[in-house]
Each structure stands twice: as C-alpha cells, then as structure tokens.
Amino acid sequence: MKRVAKPVFFILAVLIIAFAVTSVFGIDTQYGDIVITRIKGIDDIRWGIDIKGGVEATFQPADGVDATPEQLESAKSVIETRMVANNITDYELYADTSSNRIIVRFPWKEETTNYDPNEAIEEISATATLTFRPGNSYETVDYAEDGTPVMKTPTGETAETVLLDGSLVESAQAGVINDNGQTQYVVSLEFNSEGAEAFKEATTTYLNQTISIWMDDIMLSYPTVNSVISDGSAQISGNFTAEEATALATKINAGALPFSLETVNAGSISPTLGSNSLYAMGVAAVIALVFIALFMIIVFRMPGFVAVIALLGQLAITIMAVSGYFPVFNSFTMTLPGIAGMILSIGMGVDANIITAERIKEELKKGKSVDSAINAGTKNSLSAIIDGNMTVVIVAVILILVFGPFNMLSFIFGLSTTGSIYAFGYTLLIGVISNFIMGIGAARLMLKSISGFKIFRNPKLYGGAKK
Amino acid sequence: MSDKKLDFFGKRKIFFGISIGLIVIGIIFNFIFGINLDIQFTGGSMISYTYNGSVNESELKSLVQEITPDNQVSFTISKNLAGNNDKGDGYYFTVQFPGTDQIDTEVQSTILQTLEEKYPDNNFELSEFTSVDPTMGTKFFVKCLTAVAIACILMVLYVTLRFKKIGGMSAGVMGLVALLHDMVIVYFVFVIFRMDIDSNFIAVILMILGYSLNDTIVIYDRIRENKAKMGPKASLEDVYNLSMTQCIRRTIFTSITTLAAITSVYVVCLVYNIESIQSFALPMMFGVISGCYSSIYVATPLWVIWQLRKKEKASSKK
Numbered sequence: 001m002k003r004v005a006k007p008v009f010f011i012l013a014v015l016i017i018a019f020a021v022t023s024v025f026g027i028d029t030q031y032g033d034i035v036i037t038r039i040k041g042i043d044d045i046r047w048g049i050d051i052k053g054g055v056e057a058t059f060q061p062a063d064g065v066d067a068t069p070e071q072l073e074s075a076k077s078v079i080e081t082r083m084v085a086n087n088i089t090d091y092e093l094y095a096d097t098s099s100n101r102i103i104v105r106f107p108w109k110e111e112t113t114n115y116d117p118n119e120a121i122e123e124i125s126a127t128a129t130l131t132f133r134p135g136n137s138y139e140t141v142d143y144a145e146d147g148t149p150v151m152k153t154p155t156g157e158t159a160e161t162v163l164l165d166g167s168l169v170e171s172a173q174a175g176v177i178n179d180n181g182q183t184q185y186v187v188s189l190e191f192n193s194e195g196a197e198a199f200k201e202a203t204t205t206y207l208n209q210t211i212s213i214w215m216d217d218i219m220l221s222y223p224t225v226n227s228v229i230s231d232g233s234a235q236i237s238g239n240f241t242a243e244e245a246t247a248l249a250t251k252i253n254a255g256a257l258p259f260s261l262e263t264v265n266a267g268s269i270s271p272t273l274g275s276n277s278l279y280a281m282g283v284a285a286v287i288a289l290v291f292i293a294l295f296m297i298i299v300f301r302m303p304g305f306v307a308v309i310a311l312l313g314q315l316a317i318t319i320m321a322v323s324g325y326f327p328v329f330n331s332f333t334m335t336l337p338g339i340a341g342m343i344l345s346i347g348m349g350v351d352a353n354i355i356t357a358e359r360i361k362e363e364l365k366k367g368k369s370v371d372s373a374i375n376a377g378t379k380n381s382l383s384a385i386i387d388g389n390m391t392v393v394i395v396a397v398i399l400i401l402v403f404g405p406f407n408m409l410s411f412i413f414g415l416s417t418t419g420s421i422y423a424f425g426y427t428l429l430i431g432v433i434s435n436f437i438m439g440i441g442a443a444r445l446m447l448k449s450i451s452g453f454k455i456f457r458n459p460k461l462y463g464g465a466k467k
Numbered sequence: 468m469s470d471k472k473l474d475f476f477g478k479r480k481i482f483f484g485i486s487i488g489l490i491v492i493g494i495i496f497n498f499i500f501g502i503n504l505d506i507q508f509t510g511g512s513m514i515s516y517t518y519n520g521s522v523n524e525s526e527l528k529s530l531v532q533e534i535t536p537d538n539q540v541s542f543t544i545s546k547n548l549a550g551n552n553d554k555g556d557g558y559y560f561t562v563q564f565p566g567t568d569q570i571d572t573e574v575q576s577t578i579l580q581t582l583e584e585k586y587p588d589n590n591f592e593l594s595e596f597t598s599v600d601p602t603m604g605t606k607f608f609v610k611c612l613t614a615v616a617i618a619c620i621l622m623v624l625y626v627t628l629r630f631k632k633i634g635g636m637s638a639g640v641m642g643l644v645a646l647l648h649d650m651v652i653v654y655f656v657f658v659i660f661r662m663d664i665d666s667n668f669i670a671v672i673l674m675i676l677g678y679s680l681n682d683t684i685v686i687y688d689r690i691r692e693n694k695a696k697m698g699p700k701a702s703l704e705d706v707y708n709l710s711m712t713q714c715i716r717r718t719i720f721t722s723i724t725t726l727a728a729i730t731s732v733y734v735v736c737l738v739y740n741i742e743s744i745q746s747f748a749l750p751m752m753f754g755v756i757s758g759c760y761s762s763i764y765v766a767t768p769l770w771v772i773w774q775l776r777k778k779e780k781a782s783s784k785k
Contacts, residue, residue: 050743117596118575267597277741284735288728295724336747337670344674347725348681355685358717384688387629388681394625395618395677402614421611424673
C-alpha cells in the first residue's frame with residue numbers, strides 16, 4: 001500500500017494537541033493589570049441563559065396595536081440603547097415583524113448579586129422618553145464594548161429644563177445632502193404644529209448654542225443651533241456615517257412611538273442555579289472523556305489510541321466554533337440543547353473510529369498483513385460512516401434553517417423564542433464536519449503513518465492474533 | 468470465520484414481542500398518569516424559590532394562596548442538595564399558576580416580600596420564573612413537531628436513494644419505523660418518570676433522531692455489502708444474520724461509549740441536583756439503548772420480512 005510518511009503522525013498529533021490546549025485555555029497576554037484575550041478559550045464561551053442564568057422576555061405593542069416594521073425597529077432600538085447603557089453586551093435581540101413581537105434574552109451580569117427579573121424586564125420595556133434639552137452637560141461616561149462613549153445623566157441647566165419631548169416629534173429620517181459638492185449624511189426631523197412652535201422658540205433662545213437630545217438618561221446627540229427654525233423641519237448634520245445617521249433617526253422615532261410595550265412571555269433563571277450547572281457539566285465532561293479514552297485504548301489498542309487523539313481534535317474544533325477562536329467566526333451562545341448536539345456528534349465521532357477499528361480487526365483475522373488490513377479496513381468502513389453522518393447532517397441543516405436566522409417556517413409559525421434548538425443544530429453540524437476532518441481524515445492519516453514504524457507493526461496492536 | 472454467524476432472524480418474534488410489550492406498558496402508564504405539557508408549550512406561569520432550613524409547609528402554601536385568592540395555585544417542594552448552608556438544608560419551592568393566565572409582576576414581588584418578612588431566617592430567594600403566552604407556546608410546539616417531521620421525511624428519502632440496491636424504499640420506511648419506535652420509547656420515559664414535556668423533550672427527540680438512524684444505516688451498509696458479495700442466490704435471512712454478526716460488536720461498543728458519556732452527565736447532575744439537566748440526560752440514556760436495540764431487532768428484521776414478502780409475490784405471479 002501507499003504508506004503515509006512517518007512524521008505525519010507526530011505533526012498531526014502535535015497540531016491537534018496544540019489546538020486542543022489553546023481552544024480550552026485560550027491565549028491571554030497581560031500588560032500590567034490589563035488582560036487582553038488573544039485567542040478565546042472555554043472561559044470566553046457565551047453560555048445561554050438556561051445554563052448561566054439570565055432573563056428572557058417577549059414584548060408586543062400594548063392594546064393590540066399593529067406596529068409597522070419601522071415602529072417595531074424603533075422599539076427594538078430603545079431596548080438596544082438600554083442594554084448598552086447597562087453595559088450588558090452579550091444580549092440577543094430580535095424584532096419579528098410578522099408576529100409583531102420583540103424578543104430579548106440576556107444573561108445576568110457577573111457582579112449581579114441582587115437580581116430582580118421583574119425590575120429588569122420593566123426597566124428595559126418601559127416607554128422611552130425622548131427629550132430636547134439646552135446645553136450638553138452630563139455626569140458620567142461609560143464606554144460600550146466597541147469603545148463608543150455613552151454619556152449619562154444630565155446635570156445643571158440641561159437637567160432642569162426640557163424644551164420639547166418626544167410626543168412633539170412627527171418623524172425622524174436619515175438622509176443625504178449635497179454640501180458644496182460633498183456628500184453628507186444628516187438626520188431630518190419633522191415636528192407637529194405644536195412642536196414646530198416650541199422648536200421655534202427653543203431655537204430662538206438657544207441660537208448658536210447647543211441643544212442636546214436625550215433618550216431616558218442617555219444623550220443621543222448634541223447639535224448646535226445654526227439658525228432659528230420656524231417651519232417645523234430641522235436637520236441635524238455632523239460627521240455622521242450612513243449607519244450613525246440611521247441609528248440616530250431610529251432612536252429619535254422611538255421617543256415618538258404611539259404605543260407602549262407589554263410583556264407577553266418572560267422567564268428568568270437565577271445565576272446560582274446557572275453557575276452550579278456549568279461546574280457540574282465540566283465534571284461530567286471530564287469523567288466521560290476519561291472513560292471513552294480508556295475504553296478505546298483498552299479495546300482497540302493502537303487504532304483506539306489514534307482515535308482518542310482525533311477525538312480531542314474534533315472536540316477542539318467544536319469548542320473553537322462556539323467560543324469564537326477564529327475571529328472570522330462569531331462566537332455562539334451555548335445552551336443545553338447545544339450540549340446535546342455536542343454529545344451526539346462526539347458519539348458519532350467515536351462511532352466512526354469504532355467502525356474502522358472493527359473492520360481492521362476483521363481483515364487481520366482473515367490473515368491479512370497489518371498494512372493491507374489497515375488499507376482494506378479504512379476503505380470498507382467509509383461508506384457506512386459517510387451515510388450515517390449524512391443523515392445527521394440532514395437533521396442539523398433542517399434545524400438550522402427552521403430555527404436559525406433563516407427562519408424557514410416563520411411564515412407559518414412566526415419567529416419564536418427558540419434560539420436553544422438552533423444551538424442543537426449548530427453544534428451538531430459543526431461536530432459532524434469536524435468528525436469528517438478529524439475522525440475520518442486525520443485519524444486515518446495518523447494510523448497509516450504510525451503503522452510505518454517497525455515497533456508498531458505487531459498485529460496484536462490492532463486487535464489481530466499473535467504472529 | 469466467515470461461517471460463524473448467530474441466528475438473529477430466528478429470534479425475531481421474541482424481540483418484536485419485547486418491543487410491543489414495552490409499548491403496551493407505556494400506553495397503560497400513559498392512561499394512568501396522563502402527560503403534562505410544560506408551560507413552555509401550554510402557556511401559563513411558574514415561580515420557583517430557594518430557601519434553607521425547615522418551614523411549615525402547609526403554612527407556607529396557605530400564605531402564598533392568600534396573595535392570589537383568584538387562582539388555585541399548586542405547589543411542589545423539593546430538596547436542593549447544592550443549596551445546603553449553615554442555615555440548614557436547601558429546598559426548592561415551586562408555585563405553579565393554573566390555566567393560561569399571565570401573572571402580574573406585582574403578585575410576584577408581593578409573594579417574595581411576604582415570604583421574606585414571614586421567614587427572615589430562611590433565606591428565601593427567587594430561583595426561576597417562567598411566564599408564557601398560550602398561543603405562542605402552542606405555535607412553538609407545533610413548529611418543533613413540524614421540523615422533526617420534515618427531518619424524518621428527508622432522512623427516509625436519503626436512505627431510499629443511497630440503499631437502492633437493497634430495495635431503498637423498504638429500507639427507508641423500516642428505518643423510520645425504528646425511529647418512531649425510539650421516539651415512542653423516549654416519550655414513555657417522560658410518562659413513566661412523570662416528567663413534563665418541555666424543550667428538553669424536543670432536544671432528546673432530536674438527538675435520538677440522528678442516533679437511531681445512524682445505527683440502522685451502519686447495519687444496512689453491511690447488508691448492502693454482503694448482498695453484493697454473496698450473490699443473488701444467498702437467502703436474505705443468511706445475509707441479515709451474517710451482517711448482524713459482523714456488526715454487533717460495533718453497535719454495542721458505540722452504544723456503551725455514548726451511554727457512558729450521558730450516564731456521567733446524569734450521575735454528576737444527580738449529585739449536584741441539577742434537575743433541568745437530569746430530565747434531559749435520563750430519557751437520553753433510554754433513547755440510546757432503544758436506538759441500539761431497534762436498529763438490530765426492529766428495522767432490519769422488518770426489512771427482511773418486507774423483502775421476503777416481495778419475493779413471494781413475485782414468484783407467485785409467475
């Protein structure tokens with residue numbers, strides 16, 4: 001047979017172990033007190049609220065109001081602003097226009113000791129109050145995850161005076177103007193008649209001064225008044241990008257929404273319950289892995305040993321796909337069904353190796369040499385492994401399509417709070433793909449390579465009879 | 468070596484009997500116990516608290532009942548082994564609100580306040596609360612079932628195409644029968660252990676879906692290979708028995724490793740008393756056993772019977 005070069009085994013084994021170690025522990029560098037995560041490890045995995053504890057809620061416009069998609073998007077932006085303001089970064093938020101609902105899920109913050117889910121839900125779904133205030137003095141600045149400053153709590157005159165509120169705004173829209181040949185993104189404001197009057201007064205009083213726009217406690221923008229505006233339509237310009245202009249317009253619209261949000265579904269799990277289960281899962285995973293490793297090595301010897309290395313590789317790839325090891329792939333929220341998907345895919349990975357090892361054993365019993373037994377064994381077992389894995393791929397893909405961002409059946413059932421089942425499909429698909437790479441690809445290369453060493457050519461090592 | 472084979476087909480009636488027996492027992496239990504759909508699917512509300520030390524249970528219950536006089540609430544109290552501390556043993560106290568009404572957030576805070584005032588030494592804390600709109604719950608449930616059905620149909624199609632040489636359609640349908648067998652067994656595990664049908668149920672069903680068919684396919688693959696080797700003259704019973712004899716070690720080994728992984732999850736969660744994961748690992752353990760059993764004793768022998776019938780019909784036509 002065409003033997004695989006001897007060093008291949010060691011190269012692959014070292015690579016796999018390196019991947020496995022870094023995928024678990026990640027790589028951090030430390031400058032003084034600042035720890036920078038270079039590669040994300042298991043600690044950086046975002047755990048779903050069913051594991052870590054957190055809040056899940058679904059909102060809809062109260063009193064059966066049918067919101068337009070733009071209005072729903074505005075209502076969503078309110079929640080988004082509040083999440084950022086509270087420094088909650090790993091939230092999930094969807095607006096489902098077909099069922100007129102907004103779904104939000106977020107874990108408890110690390111330092112939360114006094115958690116009250118009702119308060120949290122009421123806080124994020126409260127009607128946004130939009131205000132126009134003179135000046136732009138504020139008390140505190142927080143920084144959002146992406147580094148943008150969030151200015152909170154008005155002070156001084158800004159706190160004392162409210163020039164207009166959101167009910168006087170008719171609409172806000174992002175647009176483009178041509179300013180001396182330069183394209184500029186702006187936000188156009190339309191006021192109703194009462195608003196136009198108030199705005200005229202405000203712009204007269206504060207001409208050439210700053211008027212700031214606030215949502216709740218957060219400053220959205222602080223334009224300077226360039227002229228008195230009496231016709232009820234104003235423009236905010238600044239060095240906006242297209243996205244910034246759209247975001248600002250959406251937020252301003254939220255202050256003028258003609259409905260409040262009511263809670264349809266709500267749920268919460270305490271963080272103590274969560275951290276407990278996380279630890280238990282870790283213990284269980286280690287016990288299971290040790291058992292599988294011992295079982296494989298005792299029963300199948302050399303192929304079993306190779307299978308254990310391949311299995312580590314498969315696990316490492318799955319963990320990487322979840323934790324966001326490669327910056328190109330987003331990290332993923334891991335839930336209980338996601339763990340079920342991992343267990344199934346590991347079962348499939350072990351299975352692929354067992355099928356191959358059994359086949360090699362059979363070929364040896366027929367009296368073949370180690371080389372040709374490995375060759376025939378790997379060849380004959382391939383179709384079973386591929387067919388078995390393909391059906392699992394079908395399950396995984398269907399689940400991803402139905403419950404993932406594609407929402408295949410949403411025209412019938414609406415978007416539902418089913419992120420957890422999507423996680424099952426996702427980890428399963430990743431698991432099966434990594435099984436193809438590791439359990440089938442790498443394991444076979446390693447086996448063919450290591451059997452090139454004379455000391456590893458005893459048929460007994462492969463389950464055959466003594467020579 | 469290749470002559471050594473066990474007679475699986477001859478014992479088929481015993482194994483069909485076992486399967487049918489289990490299903491009958493399951494159905495009987497289903498009638499006795501009934502089945503509870505979790506509020507995730509039916510809609511409704513549930514609040515769960517943790518506390519330490521001993522509390523007069525009936526007093527506790529009437530206290531909560533007084534706060535919501537309109538709703539006849541039901542209660543469960545269970546041990547929270549991980550929650551023991553110097554204030555005494557840990558417990559979970561769960562209040563379930565009947566019907567599909569949403570409970571007021573005010574009622575919720577009142578309950579906790581009252582409990583804290585009445586039992587200041589017992590460390591009452593909110594552990595979990597769920598409140599689901601009934602129409603959304605039902606929609607979600609139906610959506611899950613639809614996804615499962617679509618996945619089933621596509622898998623049968625795949626098997627039908629890939630196993631044309633061994634009468635594709637029959638192989639696919641019998642694989643599906645084995646699948647249904649396993650899903651029903653998992654369902655009965657939920658019934659017998661009095662667990663609610665919740666999203667864990669869906670997750671277990673999905674896992675079994677993949678596991679069971681994979682198991683069956685590995686055996687089909689062997690039959691396909693042996694049939695080609697042994698030629699058209701070999702009897703189907705022989706092909707099946709030989710294939711089974713060759714596959715049995717692999718089927719059992721795979722099940723042992725998968726089962727061991729899930730069992731370790733179950734045992735650890737039993738120790739830490741994490742119910743949500745227990746109620747997910749336990750049915751999964753039974754599902755794996757059933758998936759292994761059904762591919763050996765349900766799917767393939769049924770496939771043999773189907774093929775034999777077909778042959779009989781073909782020869783009687785001549």
